[in-house]
Amino acid sequence: MKTTISKVSNYLNEEVTIGAWLANKRSSGKIAFLQLRDGTGFIQGVVVKSDVPEEVFQLAKNVTQETSLYVTGKVVEDTRSPFGYELQVTNVEVIHESVDYPITPKEHGTEFLMDHRHLWLRSKKQHAVMKIRNEIIRATYDFFNKEDFVKIDPPILTGSSAEGTTELFHTKYFEEEAYLSQSGQLYMEAAAMAFGKVFSFGPTFRAEKSKTRRHLIEFWMIEPEMAFTNHEESLKVQEEYVSYVVQSVLENCQLELGTLERDIEKLKNVKAPFPRISYDEAIELLKEKGFTDIEWGEDFGAPHETAIAESFDKPVFITNYPAAIKAFYMKPDPNRSEVVLCADLIAPEGYGEIIGGSQRIDDLELMEQRYEEHNLTGDAYKWYLELRKYGSVPHSGFGLGLERTVAWISGVEHVRETIPFPRLLNRLYP
Structure with a gap:
């Protein structure tokens, strides 16, 4: 047989x-x-x-x-x-017969292994990481299908930036200027106005010259968007989704977690609800932990996120960031206009932000004001403004970075091991 x-x-x-x-x-x-x-x-x-x-x-x-x-x-x-x-x-x-296979049981340097990534994938630990990645993807589809979301695929080539940043890959699209997508979110908002609850899963690209263990040039995002949904309701979906994925990996990848020697007791604790602190509270916490130079209005870096996460035994939401350091489309807090209805979900054990989400601006006049402030007055964003013109509703969404999530759940230190063929600042091979 x-x-x-x-x-x-x-x-x-x-x-x-x-x-x-x-x-x-x-x-x-x-x-x-x-x-x-x-x-x-x-x-x-x-x-x-x-x-x-x-x-x-x-x-x-x-x-x-x-x-x-x-x-x-x-x-x-x-x-x-x-x-x-x-x-x-x-x-x-x-x-x-295989002759002179280059990756032997002895120790090899990281660059050597990355040069032979096409073969390194065969090893037991890399195999385990990819199986966990696969389970996270399977559980993602399972969760959103059960919750009546519709899978919608946004374009990879776009005529505009999702967040108005300059960290984009430019390309010629016949006679026009185009970019590789840095997020499918804007298109998912359009889809939510047609289907109610939607999600996408696809590659995104950031021309960010970073070499940290948390960054890739090409990575995959899961981006749900929900019509008639406020920020608080979105947070509940986020924590239920992350809990579901973690518990699915624990149930279905026991061998792989064992191969990676992952401490599963820490993962068993990942169940909704998750703790929440405001940006204001996070600033105070950081100052108590010795980050005396941090000032209100500054964004958090990796050391800050790690220090905040150390105070909790589950992923933690940091809510209500200053509007000035967040994307143009985020809805201001009605009780405090200088902050927005948003949250970043910080993973435990130093793995950093795995989700960014917010309630979106649904008011046409306010969005027009944001367009002027961010110089988004060209035709490239006209369609996005029209979502507020024709039957606008309160809506919220978020994006989860797959590779960071794989790194956290599998206990792998660097995200380069969480994607089959990583694209890094100085690596386009193999």
């Missing part, structure tokens, strides 16, 4: 054949241990010299790393293995 490693539990004490690659091996005089992977998981194949023809045992002893194989054997329980099963091998057939 031909099967995959992930499904061998269905064939306990039966003989199966698996197409696999040799991740590693060790052997004594009479037994060879083959560490096999097939993309669905990892399993050990045990080849006993006395149980197989001599040519099979010699092949098993001499097979090289990352050679592709068909391995036949009996599935048996193995309580010593995190996976719980191993293969008592009866036959090995080489599909293609």
